[in-house]
Amino acid sequence: MANRKIDAIPDKITxxxxxxxxxxxxxxxxxxxxxxxxxxxxVINQLSSITRIPLYYINLVWILYTAEDSVFMLNVRDRQSNSNTDELTKGRCAANFHNGDCFALETQMHYLQEEFKFNLILYCHGLFDEFDCTFEYCRYHNTRPFLNRQISIATDSELLMIVRTRMEEARGVINYFDQLMEIFSDLSIRHFTFNSITKFCRSRNHAGQSAIDLPRYTRARG
Incomplete structure (x- = not known):
């Protein structure tokens, strides 16, 4: 039965x-x-084109196709030797995706292994609202202008060197995360990082709110 279902699906799903x-x-x-x-x-290559995030800066993609079920894939170069990092098989697609399924895209920017990287999360239609925020998805932070600011931060080599240097100077501190957030605050980029966004979105009610006035990121000058 399962094989017949897989064989019956079209060669392409949109x-x-x-x-x-x-x-x-x-x-x-x-x-x-x-x-x-x-x-x-x-999927990762197409999302790079859609978001305009250079492929190098994408860490992973996570697709939530229901509130309880998801599929996960890492951006790795050697797909054959790292197949366990890619759960998106033909069988998974056949069982869970249909032509025209709608997803909202969240761009989470993290500082990982001394670089800025993006985790891209796709939420199925039941987890986001076209006109307001839900617990899972904020429609004010996940906009093109906000993403463009995140990309400008992630690709700013001068800014990255400042963060690396200051984290090296703080090596051995008791709370790594607090130190990192302090550096991000000093550089006026904390509000573009994933942890700050999540805390903001899930701690307030956006009902009736038409916009959020986000502080501007200015390029670091040393």
Whole structure:
């Protein structure tokens, strides 16, 4: 039964993906055997194009296709030797995705291994609202202007060197996270990092709110 279901699906499935306050983009998953057993790399490549985040800066993609179920894929170079990091197989797609399924895209910027990296989270339609925030998804932070500011931070080599130097100077501090947040605050970039966004979105009610006035990021000058 399961094999018949997999064989019956089309060779391509088109999902609809959007940033908040933006139209949907097509995300096409090639389900043919010729595209290989794992489909995550093609999804990551397309999301890089949709978001304009350079591929190098994408750490992972996590698709929540229901409130309880999800599929996970890391951005790794050697897909064959790292297949356990890509859960998006033909079978998973057949069982859980349909043409036209809609997802909202969240861009989480983290400081990982002395670099800024993005985790891209796709929320199914039941987890986001077109007109207001939900517990899972904030439609005010996940916009194109906000993402563009995140990208400008992640790709700023001068800023990255400042963060690395200050973290090296603070080596051995008891609370690594607090030290990192202090540095981000000094550089006026803390509000663009994932942990600060999550705390903000889930601690207040956006009902009736049409916009959030975000402080501007200015490039570091040393």
């Amino acid at each position: 999902l609809k993906v959007k940033l908040a306050q933006e139209d949907y983009h097509d995300l096409v998953i090639d389900m043919s055997d010729e595209s290989g057993p794992f489909k995550g790399k093609q």
